Amino acid sequence: MIFVAAYAIIGAVFAVAFLIGGVNRLDPAAKASGLAFRVIVFPGCVALWPLLAVKWLRGEVIK
């Protein structure tokens, strides 16, 4: 339970940071996308934050 809670909290914090800055670098199509898009993908970012963190750290760009 503690592990799940920790995962979710870290995920939420990461997702906020990622959706403010990282997502634009990872996927250029997100640059001009608005707040509603970021709200929609927020839950997925919380759930899959390790995958996104690796891609962000590696400086990957989705073409």
Added chain:
Amino acid sequence: MSVQYQAVQWNPQKKAYDLTLLACVVLYLGLFVGVGAVIHPNATAETLLIRGLGTGAFLLLHVILSIGPLCRLDTRFLPLLYNRRHLGVTMFLLALAHGAFSLIQFHALGNVNPLESLFTSNTRYDSLAQFPFQQLGFFALLILFLMAATSHDFWLRILGAQVWKRLHMIVYAVYALLLAHVSLGALQSEKSLLLALVMGAGLVVICGLHVAAALHEQPVDSPRGAGEEFVAVARFDSIPDKRAIVITLGNERVAVFRHDNKVSALSNVCRHQGGPLGEGRIVDGCITCPWHGYQYLPGTGASPPPFTEKVATFATKVVDGQVYVCPRAKS
């Protein structure tokens, strides 16, 4: 096709689709609770709502699982496919409400954390009548959350089409979990056979549709062209203008389009969400996917600028009215 993401790409058809869906959900819940209150006067409103949400979600899952094979059997069902993800997200929300209310009703207001109570209050894994069926529902809900959370096009690009599709095919595991959840849960306390018969009928329909679709697609899936340089696929005149036929070369489905008195062959799989390009048509000189309108130039398989999607193309030739396609994609 877009160079920026929107939360939902609304259009009049999508709005009508979603409004109809919402009306059906509200109507179903209203009828279920209303009729339930008459048939079971001792049942509380919370209990009826929990059952309504659960049965509504399960019913919607049957609709979702039927759409794919129905579209294979009859293309008139395709409009249901275009917004199937909206059905999926709605199903998740109904299941979430069912799970949340159930957790509160059966595990809250005690001195143990409700989620902890869910997993520790009943550990009778050796009993069918007393099996901790709620845990099965929890795991199904977890998978549904992952699918709903990744239903946007953004995740299709982040995960890649193959991983994304495999993730969303786990819906069949969800179906199995929910069959067990209901069989080991609500069915155990049902005196009437009606629920069991309805569930059995649902399973027969789902399995039957999938088998029928597989049999229907078998001729297209028969691979051709192993070891040959060019494979004869059809007479030129048999392909409708600005339309395609679909064949299988090796492991891949290939769409062979006829246009401007020549033919072009390209992968049948749209780069967007795997839609069947061969069921589309050529509009304004571009092959247009019937699912979401993604377009590709027939000669190169590339999307028109500024879009960058590209599908594999195959060399073709027409000799004496016979169309030949090379089984190996152009590099």
